[in-house]
Amino acid sequence: MTVDLVGPLWRTVPWRVLAVAGALGLLIVGTPLATGAEPASWQTLLLLRGAALSGGLGLAFLLDDPARHLTAPVPTPRLVRQALRAALVAPFAALWWAAVLLLTPSASRPPVGGITLEAVAVGAFALAAAALAVRLTDEARPGPFVAASLLLAAVLGPLLAPEDWALFVQAGDPRWPLAHERWAVLAAATAVAGAVCGPEPLGRRRGR
Template identity: 45%
Template structure:
């Protein structure tokens, strides 16, 4: 039995709810390969490799880097990971796929599911290099769970910003702009925030726990922003901020 015939048989066997579930599963299976091909793996791999190289410096050059240096290197690696995530929603064919009967949140969720396994493997490699370089592990090392929370919040921030650009503009490749915004946000968080709401606090600082409560809040807010920006605009022209440039020739002739 061919794949389309098997799919039709699965749909026919289910009830109304079952049919919807089966149809959604068929759609997901059909989209996995195109979405995997459409992901900009090159820019994302560049950010990931840069993060690995930075964390491996103490190990490669046999430097005596303590936990204080280690937490800063891990933060820089997490920032590199967030810059890689900034390209996750780049889609040169966006204005073509926008007319497909597949909701944009589903396409974005598929991209996220495709990215999670390599991203998790990359972060485990980063932590492994930190341990091998003597910067993490043990009772006096870097608290890896807290730094992982920081990295997750930065990546969620990048994803939320990219979703916002996609939602409110006609840009097909928001990645470069989001990279700049993430870097600017990191610099602002490092230099402009008052002590009471500092995010990048030194290891052993009494503000450490409070700072990571703020990181957890940032993670939740960034994820909520991504979810809110996922759906297509209600108006067809909502993603075209330049008025008549996005309208057809008949509408321009009629002045509508």
């Protein structure tokens, strides 16, 4: 039964990596509070985006599985196993993001819904990239490559995106609502892509 996989999957989740990424995100947003600084709204937004990226880098390692080649023949589909991993981590990710928001000064905090949507999209992108790496390769630990890809996307995205399709806008910018419609589309598209990449290719399954 699927529920019987919870224990084994719990033990294979890279909790240490996730904890380090989460601690880094809290450190990023907690710096002004620790130093007594009063950041401007654009600075707080930048810190929150840095924390979201840190969380995404941790999620890039979520599908790493040293025992991947031993678990491939089990009857439970790989997509279900991956979904269970995400479900195990989701409550902790939600609590972590709530702590991230609480550490930011309320006076300069951007709209919570918008920045949370950005964080969800980053996490969805990381998981979709990890699922794609697992599907296309036999690598048991594709996390480092996926994390590097996420960093590259974070750097090149703002540089290569057309002006009319800007995603990283300031909270006071008139384009903020439209930009977050695009973030919603991005989050949904990457979630669908991750689900599509979940099942093991038929040819590879037959080979095994």
